[in-house]
Amino acid sequence: MRERVAELVSKASGGDLAVADILAADCSLPALGLTSIAYLRLIDLLETEFDCDVDLDGGHLDTLDGLVEHIAGQRT
Amino acid sequence: MTASAPAQVTGLTALPPRTVEFRGARGGQAALTWGQQGIWRSTQWLDDGDPYFNLAWTLPVTGAAGLDAVLRAVGRLVERHETLRTAFVRDGEGSGENGEGTEGSTVQRVSREGRLTVGVYEAAAKPMSAAKALAAELAATGFDYAAELPIRCAVVCQRGRPRALALALSHLALDGWSLNMVAAEWPRLVAGDDLPGPDWQPLDQAAFERSDPPPGGQALRHWRTGLASAPRSMFDFPAREPEEPRFVRHGMDSPAAAVAAEALAARHGVTTSSVLTVASAALLAAVTGHPTAALQLIVSNRHHPGMEAMAGPAAQDGLCVIDLEAGTFADALRRGHRRTMATYRNGHYDPGLVLAAWEAEAWDRGADIDLDAFFNDVRQAGRWQGLPQVDTGDAAALAALRGKTRTFFVGAYSKVKARIFFATGPAPSTCEFYVLVDTAFLPGDVAERMLTGLEELLVRALSEEVPLDQVAKVAGLDPVRRPAGWTVIGHDWVDLPESEALLRRVCGTDLAVVVVEGTGDDLGDGAAPRLTGYLVARPGLDTPEAVHAAVMRAAAGRTDVLAPHHYVLCAAPPADPTGWPACPRLIEGGGRAPSTAMTVLGR
Numbered sequence: 253m254r255e256r257v258a259e260l261v262s263k264a265s266g267g268d269l270a271v272a273d274i275l276a277a278d279c280s281l282p283a284l285g286l287t288s289i290a291y292l293r294l295i296d297l298l299e300t301e302f303d304c305d306v307d308l309d310g311g312h313l314d315t316l317d318g319l320v321e322h323i324a325g326q327r328t
Numbered sequence: 329m330t331a332s333a334p335a336q337v338t339g340l341t342a343l344p345p346r347t348v349e350f351r352g353a354r355g356g357q358a359a360l361t362w363g364q365q366g367i368w369r370s371t372q373w374l375d376d377g378d379p380y381f382n383l384a385w386t387l388p389v390t391g392a393a394g395l396d397a398v399l400r401a402v403g404r405l406v407e408r409h410e411t412l413r414t415a416f417v418r419d420g421e422g423s424g425e426n427g428e429g430t431e432g433s434t435v436q437r438v439s440r441e442g443r444l445t446v447g448v449y450e451a452a453a454k455p456m457s458a459a460k461a462l463a464a465e466l467a468a469t470g471f472d473y474a475a476e477l478p479i480r481c482a483v484v485c486q487r488g489r490p491r492a493l494a495l496a497l498s499h500l501a502l503d504g505w506s507l508n509m510v511a512a513e514w515p516r517l518v519a520g521d522d523l524p525g526p527d528w529q530p531l532d533q534a535a536f537e538r539s540d541p542p543p544g545g546q547a548l549r550h551w552r553t554g555l556a557s558a559p560r561s562m563f564d565f566p567a568r569e570p571e572e573p574r575f576v577r578h579g580m581d582s583p584a585a586a587v588a589a590e591a592l593a594a595r596h597g598v599t600t601s602s603v604l605t606v607a608s609a610a611l612l613a614a615v616t617g618h619p620t621a622a623l624q625l626i627v628s629n630r631h632h633p634g635m636e637a638m639a640g641p642a643a644q645d646g647l648c649v650i651d652l653e654a655g656t657f658a659d660a661l662r663r664g665h666r667r668t669m670a671t672y673r674n675g676h677y678d679p680g681l682v683l684a685a686w687e688a689e690a691w692d693r694g695a696d697i698d699l700d701a702f703f704n705d706v707r708q709a710g711r712w713q714g715l716p717q718v719d720t721g722d723a724a725a726l727a728a729l730r731g732k733t734r735t736f737f738v739g740a741y742s743k744v745k746a747r748i749f750f751a752t753g754p755a756p757s758t759c760e761f762y763v764l765v766d767t768a769f770l771p772g773d774v775a776e777r778m779l780t781g782l783e784e785l786l787v788r789a790l791s792e793e794v795p796l797d798q799v800a801k802v803a804g805l806d807p808v809r810r811p812a813g814w815t816v817i818g819h820d821w822v823d824l825p826e827s828e829a830l831l832r833r834v835c836g837t838d839l840a841v842v843v844v845e846g847t848g849d850d851l852g853d854g855a856a857p858r859l860t861g862y863l864v865a866r867p868g869l870d871t872p873e874a875v876h877a878a879v880m881r882a883a884a885g886r887t888d889v890l891a892p893h894h895y896v897l898c899a900a901p902p903a904d905p906t907g908w909p910a911c912p913r914l915i916e917g918g919g920r921a922p923s924t925a926m927t928v929l930g931r
Contacts, residue, residue: 280597
């Protein structure tokens with residue numbers, strides 16, 4: 253799932269962020285260069301792809317691993 | 329539908345105007361989209377013919393395109409984008425079905441075909457500059473939204489060759505995002521490229537917004553939650569004699585603020601947009617004495633599928649309530665970032681439903697909910713590019729960068745629908761930032777001091793933790809002072825003597841008091857103090873509902889008074905002014921919801 257979420261991050265950024273860079277990043281997604289509008293696109297993509305509700309107040313949603321964990325928690 | 333002829337612009341020679349005929353793929357009529365409703369409501373707030381919402385714009389013509397090619401491109405542009413051939417008319421216009429022009433009765437009507445008169449000018453020199461002046465001239469007159477195309481344009485030539493297109497556009501037709509779309513298409517249209525047609529237009533958007541189930545449910549819930557937790561006004565303090573003109577706007581160009589904001593964003597895992605929003609909220613809260621700030625963010629709504637590629641207004645206001653009570657500015661950034669993201673995500677909603685929720689909250693709260701504090705980030709993609717490379721740990725380098733900061737007066741206006749408006753400018757390599765204040769509440773120089781305060785706050789937060797209760801001091805701002813008699817009730821500051829005076833005016837007699845109850849030792853966990861109004865009942869004011877309705881009418885537009893949460897109607901006043909609570913009661917209740925809040929006594 254981590255790779256797929258990274259692909260969606262890249263897609264949401266309009267291709268500005270490469271999947272490999274997203275997977276390798278040790279910083280938050282905004283620090284990597286994900287803008288507000290790209291982040292919103294990402295949330296929509298994640299909810300559609302994984303049929304889940306992403307709670308923006310859930311915390312830890314600013315990193316790839318935080319998102320993966322949040323979605324996994326939603327699906328269990 | 330024809331374009332009006334502009335007055336003469338220096339350095340331009342008018343040639344015979346040309347007529348562009350257009351025929352689009354379809355015409356039609358639909359209700360206004362939610363984004364159109366927002367702009368429409370704003371235009372109705374201004375006087376007829378006010379050009380405030382006109383956009384003056386220029387597009388270059390490069391290459392060897394001749395006048396006919398440019399005119400063809402104009403025609404194709406209007407054919408492609410239905411928003412450029414849309415009029416805003418009252419439904420049933422001509423038959424006299426609807427009297428007043430409310431947004432509920434105003435519809436968008438797309439003409440499938442028509443003609444556009446395009447001016448043609450020869451410039452002696454500098455065609456782009458001449459086109460800008462011409463565009464400003466074209467935009468200086470308000471559009472007749474019902475009878476005129478929302479686009480006026482003219483071709484500026486040099487030695488007979490088109491060099492620029494001067495445009496005036498109605499904001500009802502295009503917003504900033506749409507302008508960028510058109511700018512990207514324009515060279516290809518001039519070159520005669522065969523562009524695929526847009527597959528989503530405002531007519532489609534209007535149908536989507538009325539689909540079943542309708543979109544926007546989550547956004548409506550977001551608004552309801554925000555309304556319940558927002559102060560009823562950030563401006564609940566004594567008003568002052570306004571300056572003339574009343575609304576004052578200052579600007580700042582600060583590369584240091586941009587560098588600091590970007591470093592803070594990276595450090596805390598947030599966006600620079602959130603940094604600027606939270607900093608603005610913190611400054612406003614510090615000046616106005618609130619632990620919570622409510623801002624309306626201008627939401628572009630372009631992250632939604634379909635709307636991303638739609639030419640037409642899509643932006644709506646989103647409510648952002650940020651907790652600034654405890655901790656440091658860094659803590660507020662992390663909390664506030666989530667609130668701003670949630671706000672941007674919940675900016676697409678039916679304005680009528682939100683207005684109803686807004687009014688219901690005001691009715692329950694006992695005061696108009698004034699949310700006239702705004703923030704707008706207009707930067708392309710919400711970020712800067714090409715900022716100076718400065719080591720933010722190097723104090724001397726930052727200080728040198730701050731030497732480049734410039735603040736300036738932008739303008740003063742007599743009428744603006746905002747009490748404070750924070751906004752970025754589009755500049756890519758510096759923090760171009762603006763603050764407008766309503767001088768009926770804050771002195772005009774506070775706008776300038778907030779700008780320098782913003783820079784100081786951001787730079788200071790790089791090197792040290794800034795406690796939220798020190799923000800005013802750090803930013804060099806003076807918190808407003810409230811005289812004796814003002815107290816905090818729930819989220820709101822309230823002028824108690826004025827609230828009591830209001831109840832007495834409503835009653836038409838001095839036989840009424842307002843008492844704060846639920847304070848001190850009897851304050852339960854989490855329970856806020858509340859106001860109880862005691863009064864003598866009289867015909868027409870003989871139920872809590874009647875009294876509350878009268879109080880709310882009298883309090884409309886005020887940010888200093890609060891209606892009592894509870895009304896106690898008595899048959900006669902007590903002998904001792906302190907004896908109201910012991911008076912025999914005829915009836916009492918909140919006056920909000922008769923079925924649940926009212927208790928009838930003695931009947």
